[in-house]
Amino acid sequence: MEYISVIQFADKYGIAERTVRNYCAQGKIEGAFLTGKTWNIPADAVLPKRGSQKEKILPLLKVLREQKASKLKGGIYHRTQIDLTYNSNHIEGSKLTHDQTRYIFETNTIGIMDSTLNVDDIVETVNHFCCIDYIIEHAEERLTEDFIKHLHLLLKTGTSDSRKDWFAVGDYKRLPNEVGGQETCPPQEVHKSLKALLSDYNHNRQKSFEDILDFHVRFEQIHPFQDGNGRGGRLLMFKECLANDIVPFIITDELKMFYYRGLQEWGYVNGYLTDTCLTAQDQYKDLLKYFKVAY
Numbered sequence: 412m413e414y415i416s417v418i419q420f421a422d423k424y425g426i427a428e429r430t431v432r433n434y435c436a437q438g439k440i441e442g443a444f445l446t447g448k449t450w451n452i453p454a455d456a457v458l459p460k461r462g463s464q465k466e467k468i469l470p471l472l473k474v475l476r477e478q479k480a481s482k483l484k485g486g487i488y489h490r491t492q493i494d495l496t497y498n499s500n501h502i503e504g505s506k507l508t509h510d511q512t513r514y515i516f517e518t519n520t521i522g523i524m525d526s527t528l529n530v531d532d533i534v535e536t537v538n539h540f541c542c543i544d545y546i547i548e549h550a551e552e553r554l555t556e557d558f559i560k561h562l563h564l565l566l567k568t569g570t571s572d573s574r575k576d577w578f579a580v581g582d583y584k585r586l587p588n589e590v591g592g593q594e595t596c597p598p599q600e601v602h603k604s605l606k607a608l609l610s611d612y613n614h615n616r617q618k619s620f621e622d623i624l625d626f627h628v629r630f631e632q633i634h635p636f637q638d639g640n641g642r643g644g645r646l647l648m649f650k651e652c653l654a655n656d657i658v659p660f661i662i663t664d665e666l667k668m669f670y671y672r673g674l675q676e677w678g679y680v681n682g683y684l685t686d687t688c689l690t691a692q693d694q695y696k697d698l699l700k701y702f703k704v705a706y
Contacts (some may be wrong), residue, residue: 413454
């Protein structure tokens with residue numbers, strides 16, 4: 412079993428280190444134990460609930476978790492997995508069709524194809540399904556560098572990139588890169604820049620729609636990984652919408668160019684990205700209405 416420190420647990424949930432130590436001493440964190448004067452906490456340990464605090468799970472998040480657990484076919488979870496995976500991968504150049512993506516999700520097989528398929532497209536499709544499961548299960552968890560790195564690990568494990576010496580799966584880029592012809596954060600400054608971004612973003616417990624979009628733009632400008640930044644960033648937006656009682660959205664391939672322009676214009680004309688994401692949100696709301704999911 413993997414263990415983390417008091418500092419890591421405190422950072423993960425945005426609480427004081429002293430509070431974590433008190434929880435450990437009171438036996439409220441299951442599996443925590445002392446080695447000398449140091450607490451060892453299971454990496455998957457959850458934050459204890461305060462005495463009068465009742466757990467609130469948002470309607471959509473509750474439905475997604477229930478349908479995921481029951482492996483229900485044909486519901487909003489099923490549709491979200493296919494639509495989010497297909498569109499986000501397709502934006503990044505995947506050649507798999509929507510039907511092929513659906514077939515892989517539904518049958519865990521590739522099927523008989525009359526065309527040549529890129530192995531990475533298939534691996535990253537399966538990995539993206541796992542990423543969606545991860546953000547659904549950990550939606551309320553505070554965003555941290557460790558969370559973001561783990562999401563990247565899930566996305567890129569088993570790909571051809573993972574076999575390259577210079578490519579760090581689940582860790583920050585080692586070589587400079589650019590996006591859309593624009594320079595991004597140098598590798599040696601990624602940790603500092605992302606830490607500052609997370610500090611700003613986590614300052615307010617409740618995030619607005621604009622807060623989430625602003626985080627996304629700044630995340631993409633940093634471009635912390637060698638590859639997978641766009642898909643990772645869109646997954647984080649979906650997660651943060653779920654965490655903040657905001658209807659999430661899927662940037663479709665049809666909205667791609669408007670989305671790209673919105674990223675470039677943010678800070679000058681924020682309306683480009685806002686309107687694009689609101690359009691995508693309206694499309695997802697239509698799905699929720701069809702599946703009779705409250706929001």
